[in-house]
Amino acid sequence: MRKRLALTVLGLLGSTSAAAQSNSATTRTMTVDATVPRSCTVGAPTLQPSGQVNFKGLNGSSLQIDQLVDPTTLSTNAASIEVHFEAICNLPHRLKIETQNNGLWQVQERGLSRPSGFANAIPYRARLDWSNDVLQLNADARVRRIAESSLLVSESRLGDLRLRLDIDAGSTNVQTNAPIIAGSYGDTLRIFLEPQQ
Amino acid sequence: MRFKSLALGVAGLLALPATASAQSTTATAGPFPVTGNVPALCSGGTLTGGNTSFDLGVLINTATGLLRSDLAAAPKVLTGAFCTSRSRISISATPLQSVTDTAAPGSGFSRSVNYTASAAGWTTNPAQFATASGSNPAASQDRGTAFQGDITVSIGSFSTAGGDTLRLIADPSYQGTVTVTLAVAN
Secondary structure (H helix, E strand, O other): OHHHHHHHHHHHHHHHHHHHHHOOEEEEEEEEEEEEOOOEEEEEEEEOHHHOEOEEEEEOOEEEEOOOEOOOOOOEOOEEEEEEEEEEEOOOEEEEEEEOOOOEEEOOOOOOOOOOOOEOEEOEEEEEEEOOEEEEEEEOOOOOOOEEEEEEEOOOEEEEEEEEEEEOOOOOOOOOOOOEOOOOEEOOEEEEEEEOO | OHHHHHHHHHHHHHHHHHHHHHOOOOOOOOOOOOOOOOOOOEEOOEEOOOOOEEEEEEOEOOOOOOEOOOOOOOOEEEEEEEEOOOEEEEEEEOOEEEOOOOOOOOOOEEOEEEEEEEEEOOOOOOEEEEOOOOOOHHHEEEEOOOEEEEEEEEEEEEEEOOOOOOEEOOEEEEEEEEEEEEEEOO
């Protein structure tokens, strides 16, 4: 009985010793949690003087052509301009450019019909450079309508979004070098940076 | 508690043979040494605050895309921690990283935020771990005596991995971990 008792006591002490080993260290783990929302931003335009031909410049967000018509031919004068926007998208996104009129059209049309031989709209080309991606929109002025072009960018990106507009000499919505009906001409361009769904 | 019940059991069992021997001749048994020990152990206590998360919310200034300069999270407190012997408190942490989008970020972007985690209240100098640092000698601190008390775990000094001019990529879940270990020191 004594022997068994002694063994029992030793056994109990042994198990106590094992418990001490398992509790000799204790660990608590906590997580740190946060989120970063999807975001695309486009800053204010800045004019690039080196790319400016026959434009008065940038007034707010308006680009005004200096001499739209060549006084000799009464057709279109060449013009070009380049503006940059500081832009950021922190996820894959879509770049889109949209023209309201698909060309420079008379702001206020005076008659329903266009006199034969005269032009009442001026085509132009828009080009967006976004890092190594190029997005082009040919506003051909054939039909007054909304036109757009877009491309998908599969990465987050930041930098200068570069917009260039080019109007060719003599380009009209009828034949080349057609005289242009007097009036004010304009179009509205919109640039979109949209998170991909 | 376990040692106490063991001592009572020994006494009860010894009483029976001792009484039976007294009827014939005098005899003694024993002494029977009753021994025990108090193991060296540590308990990490109970975490207050209802959950185990440091919730930082939105990491960026949404106007600039850069890491917010006012990031903060309420400390966590481990209440009732104790060690019955000399001990060592250690802390380690992993950077906050995007969980959903694990691809390498594009130029100008980062998907990781570094910070410093600290555990204070146990030792004179808090145990500290900076996730940006390759070496963290202050991450383990020793205490020479048994102790019980609260341990306050905090995070701070946030910075964007790769430089604070980098933007963070969008992700609904950025996550890191902070681990505090309380151990018997040799």
